[in-house]
Every structure is written in structure tokens, then in C-alpha cells.
Amino acid sequence: MQFKALPPLTVIKPLLTAALTLSTSPIFAEVLEIKVSNPDGSAVDTMVIFAEPIGFNPPDKVSEKVEIAQEEWAFNPFMTVVQLQDEVAFTNKDDFTHHIYSISGNNRFSFKLKPKSSNSITPELNENSAAQIAMGCNIHDWMSGYILVVDTPYFGKTNKSGVTQLELTQTGSYKVTLWHPQLESENHLLSQTIDVQKDVTIEWKLPTALMVQLPEVNEDEFDFLEKY
């Protein structure tokens, strides 16, 4: 891993930061920018990154409703990150039934979703740490999707350039974790501790290349029919 200092900041920002630290709730953020790359230097996109404060609590966050669509025989998006207490709504946008399930730890669920219908779950953590939920459809076996449940408001996904920015409201030490269900590491996670006192950019090189394989688009035009 490599740390790289950002270019000198403008004059205005320290002034603003100073002014805002006087208020009760910090609303200005230190930006933690992370760029993830493969060993060969190529960018890794759709990598999930989350940061958990070490020794202090993150700010409260209003819980949100996050939607995962079942569309064209696929979970859309393939990977979803939610904060604890967020509600996850599954909406079947296909015109045939799906049977969505998970057999992951304490986030087991199973329900049939008729066309155009919706159902919600509120996923839980796994023994007080981030929970990975692998989902499938018991009718269309090749469908797969993932949810990561985190107990922090600081999370994001890398873009095409392998970059994501987390806006942290407090300075201090953070445990920063990368996750991808196809990451070849223990529990598909990689972590490091980062001390954030000002805006920082980190270049994070994976030990082994991540070959992302999204589920292939289904090509059987008759899958809307009753199957034998």
C-alpha cells in the first residue's frame, strides 16, 4: 500500500474547517480518496470500500430504503451496500415470478416475488461486524446478487477509474476495508488502518488480480414460460 499526499490545499478550506469545528455537528468532511488497482496497475471498479471509526462513534444516519430490482433474470445492482437499519426493498420488474432467497448467517430469508410486486427486509450485522449476504433465485439458479451490511455511514463503490471518495465528518483513525464477493482473500475482505487528519488519497494495490465475473445475461427466450 502506498500513501500519497494531496497537493497543497486552498486557503479557504482550513478557514472553513476551523469555523465549522465550532458548531456542534461537524458537517464539513475530510475526504478520504481511495484508488484500487490490480497488481498490473489496472483500475478495479465496483469494489466496495467502507471505513469504520476506531475509538469513536460515527454520526447517526437516517435509515434509508434501498432498492434491488429483479430485472431481466438478474439482481440489479449485482452488489449493494447498506447501513445497519436500512431497509432493502426487492422489486420484481420482470413479468414472471422470482423466488428470492439467502442462506447467509442470520440474514436468511426466502420469498416468492410475483411480477411487479415488492418485498422488504432489514438486514442485520453478523456478530457485530459487516455481514455479507449472498442471494439467489430458487427458480432461476444462475441469478446471483450480494448485499453488504455495514455499521458505518462511510461507504462507497469504486468508479471506472478504480476511485471512490468517502467524506468523513471526523478526523481520527479508521479501519478501511475493501470488499468484493470475488476477492480472493479471507472472507473476501481486505483491511488496513488509516489515520485521517486531513484529506488523503490512498493507492491500494490488490495482492492478487480481481477478475470480476458478473452473471451472464440469460439468453433463453422461453424462460418466461412454465418450466419442465
Added chain:
Amino acid sequence: MRNHWILISCLLPSSALALEGNLKGIIDLRISHADGLQSYVSGGQGKLQHSSGSDLSLGQLGLAGSLELSDSTSIHGVVNGFADSDKDRLGFTELYLKYRTLPSADGFRNGMRLGVFYPAISLENHATAWSTPNTLTPSTMNSWIGEEVRSTGLEYTAEWLGKFREADFDIKLNGTLFLKNDTAGAMISWHGWTQSSRQSVIGERLPLPYTPALDADLSGQSRNSDPFHEEDSRPGYMTSLEWKLHKRGLLQFGYFDSNTNPFTVTNGQYGWDTRFLFGGFQWNLNREWSLQGQIMQGDTLMQSPARVDVVNNDYRSAYLSLGWRKGPHRVNTRLEEFSVTDLDNTVGDNNNEYGKAITLTYRYRMARQWFILGEYSWINSDRTARIYTGDDSQQIERQLQAAVRYYF
């Protein structure tokens, strides 16, 4: 496509139990012109679905209903109707309770069916109400499954899903125990291999073509075979193994044994000890081209109460199907070869036959659920028993069909 919902609310003292139903179906209207012998459907020695001449017919009216009892348990009923100049029938073709678990953490899944259902053999009949989405008529092998092979019993399936092991293939093991299929083998002996999208409905009787032995050694045999007859209360079994490579194709192997006592007769229905091996493959070469084939080889034995062989036949049927599709167009070419070899000495009941068939099908998808299909069938077969009705044993039969299909 629209799903049709039936919400049945049973108002109980403390809670309401809601059962959800689902109805799907197929309507297939056809015009056809056939050039051949009287169809086997009405008791002739012809191999085509239609007797000679032109016809406007209901190729299939299929309704597949299900009722969800829970996430894992459901009841399924399939009603099929067929109407043409040779025969009109409407009735249940399948009725079963289905149970299917969720996969375990290592991808193992159990499944069960209890009731009347098709044993998992055909690779062609995989759409609503056991229809064939790519052709108007299935191969001779699967036409026979639709006519005479039906399981009334219990099917257990064990599946290992590859995605839980980071493998790209699934394995499925099937074990089925069944009753009420003790005459399977009669029609393949007495009319041989045929080609049709018809399916025998529960309770249907199948007319036998004339053979002189029906007035002699076979005088105890009814003129109509009951494909749902139980002769000896002994269950038959079927077992198969399927290996499915994601997106690319599958391989199947299986064995069927009716395990029937072959020397008893009740109400004009003999017991037939019918066994066959089957195998098949599906291979998607790319987005446009696909290849499918199946083969079945077996024997059937029917004896007199004195345990003398009355019908003892070996039989075989195989097809190879090449499909091409692009946009709304799909073209299918199927080649087949089939035979029945008569090994008994019964006078006036020669079951020998050998034949080849070509089926060319074009399908056009007009809208998501609407299809038009055109199909040309050519069957060249030599069947000695045709001489009993004054026809030449060697016949080339041809059939042209055009159909509109609506799946809902």
C-alpha cells in the same frame, strides 16, 4: 405476459390463510396437409399426426395451473386439449404435488413430486403444458413419451448447484418410483414409432391398428390400450443423471424399467415389461447455433398367461436437431432414425419396422407471446404390419403444417 392471480382467502377464526394461484397456458391453432396413411391417432398404420388430406385443428390447448401452499410446496395441474379430424380429447395430463427446498450452503437441493407427471426424459418438451417451443412436433422418441410413458408416483431429485462451489456446472440425480404405466410398450409395438404433439390425457384409450393376431393369439387384448393401467401393483422405476454446464449445454443419461409382470392380463390389458436406456445432450455452440440429440434403446416383453412370448421386441430411436436463431427467426432441422425388431414367433403380429425422418421447422416470433410456425415433416418407413391392411410396407409420408401459437 400477464399472470393471473387467484387469491383464495380462507377466513379462519384467528388468521387468514392466503393461497396464491398461477395460470399459464398455450393455444396452438394449425392448418395442415398430410400425404400418407391413416394416422395412428385414429388407429391407422400412418406415422403422422394427421391422416391424409387437409385439416384445421387445435394443435394444443394447454393450461398449467399451480397453487402455492408455501415457499417450498405447490400443487400443479396441467390440462391439455387436442382436436382434429382424427380425434378430439381434453383432460388432465399431469397432476402433482411439488416440493423443493432452498439450496444448502454447499449448494445441495432436494426436490420431490408426488402424483401424475412426465418422467424427466424429453429435452424437447420443456415449455408450458409440456409443449415443444422449437418445433410443432417432437421427435418419435418424445412423441412416444407423450403417448404412453407417464409416471404416477414419487420423483425425488438431488441437485448440486455449481455456483455455491465456484464451479460452472450443476449435477442432478433423479430417482422415480411409479405405478399405472404397465401397458407402456404396447403402442410402440403395434403402431411403431410415430410423430405428434399429442399427449394422452388421463383416462384416454389408444386405438390399436388392425393385426390378424387380435383375432387369434391376441384375442384377449382390448382393441384399445389403456396407457394408465396398473396390472400387478409392482412399482416401476426410472433413474437419471444430468450434468449441466452453465449456458453451454447439458448431458443426460438414464434408465427406465416398468418392472411389470409380463404374463398377466386384466380387462383386456396385458402387462408389458418395458425397459430402456436413454441419453441426450444439448450444446449451445454460440448465440445462434445449437445442437441437441437424444437416443433411446430398449426392449419390451408381453407374454401369455402360460408365459409364452407373445410380443418380444427391441426398439431404438434417435434424433439430432440443429437450431439456428437470430432476432425473431428460428430454424430447426431434425434428423431421426428409428426401429423396432420383432423377436417373437406370434403369427399375424409382425412388429418389425425401420424408418428415417426429417423435420424442418421455421418459427417467427411476432411478439413476446405470439409465434407463427411452419413445419415440414418427411418420414420414410418400412413396416411389415401395413401389409395386413393391404398397404405397402414401405411408405414415404409427408406433412406440412402452419400454426399460430400464443403463450400466456
